[in-house]
Amino acid sequence: MSRKKLEGNGMWESSRMMLPEHKVRLNQLTEDEKKRQRIDLDEQEWVIISQLVEDSLKHRQLIKLQMFHETEELEVSGIVDRVDQLKGRFMVDGEWFAIKDIEGASLED
Numbered sequence: 024m025s026r027k028k029l030e031g032n033g034m035w036e037s038s039r040m041m042l043p044e045h046k047v048r049l050n051q052l053t054e055d056e057k058k059r060q061r062i063d064l065d066e067q068e069w070v071i072i073s074q075l076v077e078d079s080l081k082h083r084q085l086i087k088l089q090m091f092h093e094t095e096e097l098e099v100s101g102i103v104d105r106v107d108q109l110k111g112r113f114m115v116d117g118e119w120f121a122i123k124d125i126e127g128a129s130l131e132d
Contacts, residue, residue: 084131088120
């Protein structure tokens, strides 16, 4: 092996082979880059969201909630049936969702 192959990135550039571990790691890095980051809402935004959720619950109004999901944009639409503050969750159309995952809300007409 010549000294030139050992300098810089020469070893990898001259190699046509990739170890399975390296391929797995590269795939993981690609998937990690696609993941969304959680939005941090301030206190005022949480007050507004809480009011909209309460309005949906009390007045049976349709609500549209933007929810956090790592790989896709998730939206929940319906009427809030229940809120469980102790467990940090709420129910829309019979399905439970985590309150901490709410990123935005609006009432539908």
